[in-house]
Amino acid sequence: MFKNVKVLFPCLIVLILLLLVLDIQAGYASIPWNELLSSLFAHGDETTRFLIVELRLPRVLASLLIGIGLSLSGCVLQGVSHNEMTEPGLLGINAGAGLMMALYLLLFQNQSPHFSFLLPLLAFAGAGLTFWIEYKLASNKKKLHPNRLLLMGVAISMAITSLTTILMLKMPDQQYAFVQSWIAGNIWGASWTSVLFLTVSMAVIFGLIAYKSRILNALALQEEVSIGIGVNVFKESRLFFVLAIILASLCASIGGGLSFVGLVCPHLARRIVGPNYKKLVPASVLIGGVLLLVADIGSRTLFLPYEMPIGIVATVIGAPYFLYLLMKN
Amino acid sequence: MNHSKRWSLLLFLSCTLLLLVLLSLASIVLGSTKIELSTILEALKNPDLSNQQHIVLFDLRIPRTIGDLLIGASFACAGALMQGMSKNPLADSGILGINAGASFALAICVSFLGTMHFSMSVFASFLGAGFAMLLVFGLMMIKGRKLDSVRLVLVGLAVSMLLTSLAQGISILFQTGQDLTFWSAGGVGGIRMEQLIVAAPILLVALIASILISKKISILSLGDESATSLGLQVEKTKTLCLLITLLLAGPSVALAGPIAFVGLLTPHIVRFFVGSDYQAIIPACMPAGAILMVGADLISRLINAPRETPIGLVFALLGVPMFIYLARKGMKDHV
Numbered sequence: 001m002f003k004n005v006k007v008l009f010p011c012l013i014v015l016i017l018l019l020l021v022l023d024i025q026a027g028y029a030s031i032p033w034n035e036l037l038s039s040l041f042a043h044g045d046e047t048t049r050f051l052i053v054e055l056r057l058p059r060v061l062a063s064l065l066i067g068i069g070l071s072l073s074g075c076v077l078q079g080v081s082h083n084e085m086t087e088p089g090l091l092g093i094n095a096g097a098g099l100m101m102a103l104y105l106l107l108f109q110n111q112s113p114h115f116s117f118l119l120p121l122l123a124f125a126g127a128g129l130t131f132w133i134e135y136k137l138a139s140n141k142k143k144l145h146p147n148r149l150l151l152m153g154v155a156i157s158m159a160i161t162s163l164t165t166i167l168m169l170k171m172p173d174q175q176y177a178f179v180q181s182w183i184a185g186n187i188w189g190a191s192w193t194s195v196l197f198l199t200v201s202m203a204v205i206f207g208l209i210a211y212k213s214r215i216l217n218a219l220a221l222q223e224e225v226s227i228g229i230g231v232n233v234f235k236e237s238r239l240f241f242v243l244a245i246i247l248a249s250l251c252a253s254i255g256g257g258l259s260f261v262g263l264v265c266p267h268l269a270r271r272i273v274g275p276n277y278k279k280l281v282p283a284s285v286l287i288g289g290v291l292l293l294v295a296d297i298g299s300r301t302l303f304l305p306y307e308m309p310i311g312i313v314a315t316v317i318g319a320p321y322f323l324y325l326l327m328k329n
Numbered sequence: 330m331n332h333s334k335r336w337s338l339l340l341f342l343s344c345t346l347l348l349l350v351l352l353s354l355a356s357i358v359l360g361s362t363k364i365e366l367s368t369i370l371e372a373l374k375n376p377d378l379s380n381q382q383h384i385v386l387f388d389l390r391i392p393r394t395i396g397d398l399l400i401g402a403s404f405a406c407a408g409a410l411m412q413g414m415s416k417n418p419l420a421d422s423g424i425l426g427i428n429a430g431a432s433f434a435l436a437i438c439v440s441f442l443g444t445m446h447f448s449m450s451v452f453a454s455f456l457g458a459g460f461a462m463l464l465v466f467g468l469m470m471i472k473g474r475k476l477d478s479v480r481l482v483l484v485g486l487a488v489s490m491l492l493t494s495l496a497q498g499i500s501i502l503f504q505t506g507q508d509l510t511f512w513s514a515g516g517v518g519g520i521r522m523e524q525l526i527v528a529a530p531i532l533l534v535a536l537i538a539s540i541l542i543s544k545k546i547s548i549l550s551l552g553d554e555s556a557t558s559l560g561l562q563v564e565k566t567k568t569l570c571l572l573i574t575l576l577l578a579g580p581s582v583a584l585a586g587p588i589a590f591v592g593l594l595t596p597h598i599v600r601f602f603v604g605s606d607y608q609a610i611i612p613a614c615m616p617a618g619a620i621l622m623v624g625a626d627l628i629s630r631l632i633n634a635p636r637e638t639p640i641g642l643v644f645a646l647l648g649v650p651m652f653i654y655l656a657r658k659g660m661k662d663h664v
Binding site for chain 2 (some may be wrong): 083084090130137140147148150151152154155156157159160161162163165166169173177180181203259260263264267303306308309311312315318319320322323326327
């Protein structure tokens with residue numbers, strides 16, 4: 001039944017809306033349903049309103065957006081690079097962001113009051129810088145080879161991860177725990193500004209990718225074939241790489257090192273709707289959103305009073321289902 | 330293999346073996362206490378267990394150097410086997426869940442049993458590695474499925490990510506993360522003779538076995554259809570290849586932690602010298618991986634003596650630039 005996109009997409013959208021409401025409700029301080037509604041649509045109790053509008057809602061929306069962004073990024077990267085192991089984290093995006101964070105924490109022991117504002121900026125700078133270096137190293141005479149980019153990405157992210165590990169070993173326990181949970185993937189410091197910024201930039205990139213989904217279909221074929229049907233392979237794959245990386249580093253700047261979503265959601269989508277990017281792009285976007293919302297609910301309710309990093313919950317929920325699909329098909 | 334390729338392989342092997350002998354000698358001689366060459370000869374002729382230097386030599390330096398050699402060769406060889414079998418340049422023994430299984434087992438032991446002896450942790454991580462690999466293999470074989478390489482990569486990745494996440498979750502709940510980070514940074518400082526006596530025969534047998542099946546891997550890397558039409562029993566070869574990879578990587582991960590660099594990048598480095606035939610890559614990987622490991626371990630001991638720098642950092646700072654240089658040089662030849 002779900003093979004048909006006309007059934008699947010509305011179902012997923014309804015599911016996302018349901019999960020959004022559930023996710024706002026979930027957490028350490030439980031909120032009765034009537035208060036939830038009244039504070040969303042009218043002026044309810046001041047504290048509850050603050051809790052919902054300023055704390056919960058940005059975080060919930062951020063996890064939805066991050067799920068969407070990472071999944072889309074992985075979907076594009078897998079198509080362009082012809083490699084089923086590709087995901088944004090493989091190219092060192094998370095590693096670069098993590099190193100910047102660890103460096104900052106180690107150099108400026110006293111956390112500045114602007115830390116929550118600075119964190120996304122630092123992460124984005126680290127991720128962007130890492131990709132820029134890889135891109136320069138992997139391109140030759142302005143031509144980019146996807147396989148080389150992947151190998152460079154793996155090598156450089158290994159180097160960066162080791163450096164981060166070394167820095168982490170020098171940290172006091174509390175900082176260590178913070179960086180560890182950030183690297184495992186945690187929505188941290190989501191605010192309305194960052195949600196707004198994420199929404200606008202992702203909408204633009206998503207539009208571009210959806211508009212070019214025919215070219216993406218062609219690129220996913222063998223290189224000779226795509227040249228044969230008149231696609232400028234180098235130019236187009238460069239564009240897609242850059243778009244996917246911008247998307248992933250935006251997500252990493254708020255969500256930390258989530259590697260599972262970008263890898264598995266596109267594969268899940270492919271096993272449900274098939275390889276046509278016109279259907280695959282929306283399907284993986286929706287599946288990514290669903291997975292991260294479920295994971296966010298889990299991360300805030302399962303281990304109270306602790307908060308489990310969302311990346312860990314996403315993997316523990318998503319991996320068995322993915323394995324099941326792999327066994328079935 | 331044609332004539333010129335055989336010569337380039339022989340040249341590569343003889344050069345690397347020479348370098349390897351020199352490096353191993355250096356690894357025995359150099360360290361926080363320096364040992365003269367004459368002392369080594371004397372210690373080999375009549376060992377004196379009351380002499381401090383002889384004790385360092387027999388208990389620390391020699392086991393450590395042998396460990397480096399074997400582990401480097403095994404990781405590199407396991408990486409080459411996996412890349413050949415899965416036809417994926419990003420594969421290494423880690424995608425079979427070996428590293429993740431080992432760290433999962435260690436996370437459980439450290440969190441529930443507290444700190445433990447090194448030998449115990451070696452045993453635990455080997456068990457974990459074997460368990461993860463059996464899990465991947467079992468999932469692949471359910472309902473008598475075929476060992477399709479794309480599915481193998483996906484199943485392996487999903488299982489490793491699952492186990493890694495569980496390990497991270499456990500270590501966050503029990504706040505034992507830092508103990509585990511020391512392990513995952515990798516290191517061979519704790520290797521003693523008792524562990525080598527168990528691990529070395531397994532590794533040696535697996536290394537020889539991988540040379541023996543290198544011709545089949547070479548055929549396998551052409552793709553399943555071509556391999557079948559060339560008369561290769563694809564399923565049997567793949568199963569054998571997986572088994573050998575476990576025997577190579579399991580004990581190595583247990584002894585030294587997950588050293589991803591050697592397994593993933595050595596085959597690529599070797600490819601620049603001997604070409605893309607696995608019959609040449611697999612034997613050439615062994616001395617090359619061993620050199621990388623002995624060299625990196627030597628530097629990790631000397632750079633900040635008497636303290637040891639984690640071997641992961643040495644690979645990050647020296648190995649990666651070297652890899653990038655070679656990769657770019659190879660690029661100019663191709664384009």
